[in-house]
Amino acid sequence: MNISITGATGCLGQPLLDILQLSGYQVKALLLPQDRLPVRFINKFQVINGDINSTDTLESFCHNSDIIFHLAGKVHYVPKSKFDELDFFRINVDGTQKLISSAKKNKVKRIVFFSTVGVYGKNFNFHGNEDSACRPITSYAKSKLLAENLILKSSKNGGPEGVVLRFPVVYGPLDRGNVAKMIETVHKKIFFYFGDGNYKRSMISSKNAAEAAIKAAFEPKAANETFLVTDGQDYTLTEFANAICEALDTNWRPFHIPLAFARLAGIIGDGIERIVPFSFPLNSNRVSKLSGSLTFSCEKAKKKINYQPIESLREGIKREVEWLKLEKRWK
Template identity: 30%
Template sequence: MNLLITGATGFIGLAFCQRLFNDPTLDFQTVYATIRDCTKSNSLPSEVKPLLVNSLQDWRELFSSLPQIDSVIHLAACVHQKTQHPDEMYKLINTDYTTALAQAAAKNHVKRFIYVSTVKVIGEGNCESETCLPYDESTPPRPTDAYGLSKWNAEQALIDTAVTSELEVVILRPPLVYGPGVKANFLRLAQLAQSGLPLPLGAIQNKRSLIYVENLIDAMLTCITHPQAANKTFLVSDGQDLSTPDLIKKIAVATGYPCRLFSVPPAVMELAGICGDALGKALGLPLPISSETLTKLTGSLTVDGSKICHDLGWHPPFTVEAALAKTFEKSFGNQTAK
């Protein structure tokens, strides 16, 4: 089987490529990977054949110089865009490039196209209480920002392409993905957890779905070959929803640092966020404490991943505890609690 991976030097893509050549049970004849920067090809396994792609025309002509590709794993995306016109960049990279690649894949008789989308096509949070219902595949999409909208529009373009061709499309919608080398919000939370500082987060009663990068990769590999995956959309997660305090406690255990949580009333945290907003605006720079940050710490976003389990017989191979241990075994080491 010949495989094409886009976004291969990203967080998920690099882990996927490493899995392909570290797992003796996998047998792919040739693996091609798109890159936007030649210098980043050094991070890929030597067996991967890099392809430089930087324009819409490049995506349209990608298959012209390649042998028959059996499956495409499409990970390339624009996520945290801080340019002057971010909406345009999200549309170009996430929607237009994806559409061009899918149409080219269909034209060149690619059998299956695996698209890693995001739970953000559905929304940013689904409940405020213990009785909320998790997102599932029947939940109407209501993206709340340009990124989520661009991924939703890409999903629709893929479905349209599948309807008018023989290309089989599989869409995966993961929540927050974590693992070795993770950055952004998860890394910041981990740094807080291992700081040893008392954190006023003990009273938070939210729930969050997450997925370990190796669990996501395992689901992707299942979707490449499973006949029942064709033309379906799946929500995927670790299968264990956690509150922010529970996650901090598990990170502390995984890193060997003490966990110090205390509780403050929600109104106090809300006031702290408002003060952070005002101070950040006055200073002209974002502060660690803001309403947006606290919403991410206190809000709930859960998914029901039972469909992929039922339809494909897939179950996440790593527990949350094992996943967190692997995530931090190199970056934090195994510190002795103090």
């Protein structure tokens, strides 16, 4: 079995490589020219250097491949210009279309595509499943949904089968997103939250995401299906913050701001935004986002591809904290 993977060097890619390294498969990794595999993977995998939009690169990448894990793409980023917005579609949509075309030509059997719950366009007070309506708001989420549609229609046009995995917030080593920022603020003892902290969020550790991807790649019933994948349980903000504090080995705990006070501050922020030409740090939308639940069902993945999480919240957060200590040179 020959496996190829785009986006192999990131937070989601490296745990997948760890599993594939133990599997005995022949593995190819597509890397941008400036990227390098970690030392533990050197000489273990074939490296193809190039861009997802390069037809020649994709021909080499897809040649003799059975399954492709497609993780590469332009991720969360606030576009500063029309060019920045178009870049999401050039990389995430056009690049995916070119990958599918090369995969079809090379008779690849299946592509597993890593997507996001951002396609639903919801930030709070929402519980979603695979049948929930998708109304993406950001350029990132819109481009991901378009790429999903290409993946799921691939086999109808003689291309490989497609599987779409939608992930919520991911945590683990190499995370550059909100969890890493939260850990930093807890480390500095400046993190706080609104209300009692009992609102819930769905999340997933990078190891659990890799486990789901392997299941999706080899389960026949996964063909041309979409799956929401989480840790299999939801966490209150208090539970998540406590896991971070334990991993940091601190007795300090984040302080609370009464929700009524936060809402009042949000209303004041709304008023300021009506008279100034920039976004205020705190407004009603941000208060709602930071004090509302956002959860997703993982039942379809559990039942149809027999996905079971292999890592607990505390284990995953501990791994991320250990990585951040090395990255930030924390004592």
